[in-house]
Amino acid sequence: MRPPTQKQSALSAPLNAILGTETNVRVLRLLSTLNQPLSPNEVARRTALQPSGVRRALHELANIGVVEFVGIGTRQHVQFRNEHPLAEAIRTLFRAEIDRVRVIYTGIAAVAQRLSPPPKAVWIEGPVATSTDRLNDPIMVGILGNSKDIGKLVEHLQEGIASVERVQDVTIDLHGWTIPDLRAVQEPDETRLIEAHPIFGPPPVMFLASKRAMVWRKRRNVMKHSDLDARARALGIAIANKLAHDPSLISQTRVRIIQLLQGAAPPEQRELREWLHILDTMSLPRLQRLLSDPGERATRLRQSLPFLNVLTGEERDHAVESPDR
Numbered sequence: 001m002r003p004p005t006q007k008q009s010a011l012s013a014p015l016n017a018i019l020g021t022e023t024n025v026r027v028l029r030l031l032s033t034l035n036q037p038l039s040p041n042e043v044a045r046r047t048a049l050q051p052s053g054v055r056r057a058l059h060e061l062a063n064i065g066v067v068e069f070v071g072i073g074t075r076q077h078v079q080f081r082n083e084h085p086l087a088e089a090i091r092t093l094f095r096a097e098i099d100r101v102r103v104i105y106t107g108i109a110a111v112a113q114r115l116s117p118p119p120k121a122v123w124i125e126g127p128v129a130t131s132t133d134r135l136n137d138p139i140m141v142g143i144l145g146n147s148k149d150i151g152k153l154v155e156h157l158q159e160g161i162a163s164v165e166r167v168q169d170v171t172i173d174l175h176g177w178t179i180p181d182l183r184a185v186q187e188p189d190e191t192r193l194i195e196a197h198p199i200f201g202p203p204p205v206m207f208l209a210s211k212r213a214m215v216w217r218k219r220r221n222v223m224k225h226s227d228l229d230a231r232a233r234a235l236g237i238a239i240a241n242k243l244a245h246d247p248s249l250i251s252q253t254r255v256r257i258i259q260l261l262q263g264a265a266p267p268e269q270r271e272l273r274e275w276l277h278i279l280d281t282m283s284l285p286r287l288q289r290l291l292s293d294p295g296e297r298a299t300r301l302r303q304s305l306p307f308l309n310v311l312t313g314e315e316r317d318h319a320v321e322s323p324d325r
Contacts, residue, residue, distance in 0.1 A: 014086065018066055023049055023057040028066065028080070032091045033315075035244060037070050037077035046318065066090070095246060102252075102309055104168050105199050108141060110259060111160030112200040119153050120144040121201030125175075129197040131314070138171040142196065142204060150176040183209040231320045232302035236291035238319035239307045243291075247284055249310045254279045257306050271304040 008016060019025055026047040031038070040058055044051040058078050061067040068081045081087065105124070112122040126140035127133035145153040154176040165172050182204060185193060193204040194213065205213050243249055257276050261269055278287065278301075290298050291307075311319070 014064070017064055018061070018086070018090070021057065023047075023053050024061060027054060027057050027061065028090060029094050029097075031067060031078070031080040032087075032094050033242070033245060034080065035241060037079035039075075039077050043078065046314075091245070098312060100168060101312070104139070104164055104170060106256065106309060107164040107168075108157075108161055108172070109200045111157055111164075112143070113259075113262075114160070115153055115156055117145070117149055117153075119157075119201065120146075120179075121198065121204060121207075122157075123196040123198045123200075123204055125192050125196040125204075129192075130195050136171075138173040140173050140175065142175050142177055142193070144177045144179070144182070144201070144204065144207065147178045147180070150178055177204070179207055182207045185210075229299050229302075232305065233292065233294060233299070234319045235305060235311070235316060236298070236302050238311055238315055239305070240288035240291040242310055242315070243284060243288060243307075249307070250279055250284070250287070253307050253310065256309070260306070268304070271301070272306065274301065275304070275306050 010017065018028070026049060027043060030043060030046055038046070040055050041051055043049075043058070044054040047054065058067060058069075062069060062078070066081055066084045066087070067078055069076045069078050071077050080091075084090075108122065112119055121142075121144040123129075123142050124139060125142050127137055128139050141157075143150070143153055143157055154174050158172075158174055161172055164170070182193070185208065190208060190210060190212065193208060196204050198204075254276065257272050257279070261272050261276075278290065282290065290301070292298075
């Protein structure tokens with residue numbers, strides 16, 4: 001695309017330069033959600049961009065004043081500059097992206113939870129699940145049910161999510177599955193199901209019968225309790241950091257807990273009510289300490305974290321993979 005021949009005022013239209021390239025947008029999307037600086041190489045790694053392109057973008061954004069370098073020499077790091085007059089507007093823009101996806105996923109899950117009989121599982125599959133989708137690609141949703149019920153489940157779920165499609169301006173394609181269907185899948189369907197993102201019930205890979213799927217399940221089932229606890233604490237720390245930037249996520253999670261209570265089994269209800277009491281009585285600093293506390297009560301509570309949907313898939317992956325947690 002040719003650059004525009006008619007220039008615009010840098011004062012009146014600064015977003016032209018700030019958000020002018022996809023590299024700029026991806027870098028700002030990352031840095032605006034963090035409260036600590038990163039090295040340029042780490043920015044490149046987390047954004048899946050070439051380091052050379054990231055460095056150019058960082059220097060351009062620093063010249064504009066929306067990011068800033070800290071430190072000296074080869075150890076320079078970079079961070080989002082909160083003092084920029086458009087800093088909060090930029091943060092709000094990227095939060096809106098995250099909130100839109102969250103609303104879509106929780107909207108589908110809420111409808112699935114109300115279906116009768118309830119489906120065995122509902123998940124996102126295909127390009128959206130692997131973050132390889134393009135503009136206007138449909139969201140592919142799988143729903144698992146009994147052979148005699150699956151037709152009605154698909155029909156009723158489609159009716160229930162119509163408002164999500166309309167309000168969020170997305171297309172949702174439903175694919176009904178039965179357990180015999182899953183047991184008979186071949187490549188590439190098997191790969192698509194292994195990579196699926198569950199939003200209600202277990203992931204579809206739990207129902208697959210291939211050796212590859214069994215190896216996948218075995219890898220995850222042999223994790224020690226200490227490994228699981230460490231993973232949950234890493235997620236808790238990531239959630240605590242995100243709440244510092246957006247305390248409104250606490251009230252959103254409170255609403256989600258109330259919704260989950262309606263269909264939860266008694267043991268799960270006890271955990272959810274305890275979380276509800278915590279959200280109603282704890283200040284933000286106390287809640288952040290609880291989420292990262294290695295103690296017995298916090299470890300137990302993290303087994304039923306109601307905050308997980310505030311993290312993107314990339315943020316969850318980074319939290320459990322990062323060695324410096």
